[in-house]
Amino acid sequence: MSAKRICIEKAKQISDVGDKDEKVVINSLDYDSLAKIIMLLPIPERIDMEEVCIKWKEACRLAWYNIKEYKCESSIGRSYDNRVLTQSYLQEILLRCGIYLKKLSLSDVCNSKIMPFIGDHCKNLTSLECKFSIDSLNDFANDFVQLTELENLECLMLDVLIELHEESIIAISNNCKKLKRLEIPYCNIVSSIDGEPLLSSSVLYELSKLQYLEHLSLRYTISLKDSTIIAIANNCKNLRSLNIESCNAITETALVALTNLKNLQNLNLYFTKGRILLIDNDEFLRKL
Template sequence: MSTLGDDELSLIHDRLNDQDRNSFSLVCKQWLRVEGENRSSIRVLEPDSLHRFLPRFPNLVTFESSKLLTDAHLEFIAKTCPKIQNFSLNFKETNESYDHDYSSSGDNFGDDGVCTLANGCRNLCKVLLRKRRNIGNVGVLSIINNSSKSLTNLDLGRCSLIGDQALEAIGMAKSIRVLNLDGCTLITDNGLSFLANGSCSKSLKKLVMAECDRVTDRGVSLLQQMCWLEELNLAECGPKVTDLGGLAVASIRTLKKLNFSWLINVSDATLVAIAENCKNLLAIDLTGCELITGVGVRALGNHECLESLGLASIYNIKVDDLDTVLARQSLRHIVLDKGLRIWIPPAMQDNISRFCQIHWK
C-alpha cells in the first residue's frame, strides 16, 4: 500500500461513502492529505475551529453552516477555499438568539464579510443567506458583480435590510433560477420592475415574495413578463394585491406552483382565469382568500393536472362546490377548513382518501 501514489489513492477515495472516507483519512499522513484534497463539501458546526481544520480542504465546492459566523470567518473561508461555489449559510436561531440581538452585533456577519467572500470566490452558484439580518444591498451587489454569470440560486429570506437597490443588481443576473425574498419588507414595485425588465426575467423559474407587503398590483402585473416562471409565492403581500395583479399572474402560462394565501382582495375572477390559462399548474394555495366562492372552486374542477389545493379559512364555499374538484383523479393533496368536515359524509371521505390526502385546518 505504501507504493500507491496520490492519483491512485484519489481513485480509491472517490469510490467510498462518507463513513469510509473518514476511516480512510486515519490510515496515515499521506492518506489524510489525499482525503482533505479530495473533500468537496463540509458542514461546519463549530466555526471557532475553522482556522484549525479548514486549510486541510482547499478544494471545497460546498460550504454549509447554520451557526453564527463573523466577517472574519468569511474572510478566512474566502482566502482558504476560493473554489467554493455553493454557500449554505441560512441562520438557524436557537434559544440563545432570543436573548441577544444578533442582527445588530458583530457576532453575525454583514456586508463586509459578504463582499470579501464574493471577491474571493468568484464562481458562486448557490448562495443561501436566510435570516442573516446584517446583510444589505451592498453585499448583494458584490455577489452579483462577481458571479452574475454563474449564480443560479439566491436566498435572502428574512434579510430585512434588502431593498430595491439589491433587486436592481439581481435583475442583471443572467443565470439566476431561484430567488427567495420572503420577508424583505423594504421591496416595492420599483424593485419588481427591475426583476421583470432585467436579464433575470428570462432565466428565473422560482420567485418567493411572501410578506413583501409594500408591493401593489402595479408591481405584480409586471411579473407576467417573466416568460419561464414556474413557481410564484405572493403569500401575505397585503390588500394592495387584487384581481388586477391576479389576472396578470394568470397570464403566466408556465406556472406550476402558485401561492396566493391571505391575499384578501383576490377573488373568483382571478381563479377562473388561472383555471383557463395555467394548464401546467400542479399546486395552488388559496388559504385565507376570503373573496373566493364556489364559482372559483368549481372552475378548478375542470383543470386536468392539479395535484395540490389549499382552501383553508375560506368560508364562502360549500360541499357541493368541491364535488368536481374532489372527483379529479389527479388531485393528491387538499387542505380544507375544518368547518366543512361535518358536511362531507364519512363514506365520501373514505372514497376520496384512496387517492387524495385531506388535511383539515
C-alpha cells in the same frame, strides 16, 4: 488584445520578475491554474485572496464561475462565523459571482434596496427566494420592479407581507414567462401613483398568462377574485399546487372552475369562503 488581458500580461511580467525564488512554486502557475486552486476556498476567503498581490487578484476574478447557488446566513460563514453578513458584503459577493448564479435565497440581513442590485448583476437567476422582515422592506413596491426583468426566473418566492404595484404584476406576467413556481402571499396590490385608484381592480388576472405555472400561492391575498381563479383554471393547465388560503372573496363559482385543472394535486382552501359550500360536495371532490 483586450485591456483586461493586457493587464493580466503586465501583472504576469511583474510576478515573474519578483518570483525568482523557486520555493514560491504557486506563483509560477498560470492564471487559470491558480484560479482553480482559489476555487477550492470558501467564498469569503476567495475575496481575501485578492489582497495577496496583483496576480492573485486577477486570478481571483476567474474563480467564481462555479458558484451557482447562494443562501444568506447570519454570518459570512466557515472560519468567519464571528463576522455578521451584511447587505454591503452580500453586494461584494454578487458583484463577483452574480452573473453565474442560478439560485439565490435572501434573508432579513437584507432590505428591499438589494433588489435593483440583483436585477442588474444576477441576470441568469432561475430561482429567487426573499424572506425579508417587515421592518426591512422600506419601499418594496418600487424596489421590486427591476426584478421583473429577470426573464430566466422559474421560481419566485416572496415570503413576507408586501405591497406590489399593479405594474409589477403585469410585468411578471409579461416578462417572466418561464415561471413554474410563484409565491406572493399576503400581497396587497397598490397603484404606482400614491393616492390614485388601481387601473384595474382585477390586475391579478394577468397571472393567468403564466402557462408554465405548476405551483401558485396567493394565500391571504385580499384582492383575489373569482375572475382570476377562473382565468388560471382555464389557462394554467400545468398547475399542480394552488394555495388560496384565507382569500375570502373567492366563491363556489371559482372553485368549480378548478375542476378543469387535470394535473392539480394540492389545493389549500383553508378559511376560503366558497370552501364551506363545497367541502361536502361529493361531485366536486370527485372531479378534483
